[in-house]
Amino acid sequence: MVLIPSSGxxxxxxxxxxxxxxxLSTGVFPSSSEIIKRMEA
Incomplete structure (x- = not known):
């Protein structure tokens, strides 16, 4: 895993x-469960 700092x-x-x-596309910060679901898919 790589964390790349950003701004904006x-x-x-x-x-x-x-x-x-x-x-940037959704305008919403994801929940932990949403991130996990997408990673499992």
Missing amino acids: GAFEIVVNHQLLYSK
């Missing part, structure tokens, strides 16, 4: 070069 409210989760979640 960017929060994205990428696993194996695949974007699982983007706060």
Whole structure:
């Protein structure tokens, strides 16, 4: 896992070069359960 600092409210989760979640696209910070569900899928 790599944490890349950013600014401007960017929060994205990428696993194996695949974007699982983007706060920039949704405008909402995800819940822990939502992140886990997407990682399991």
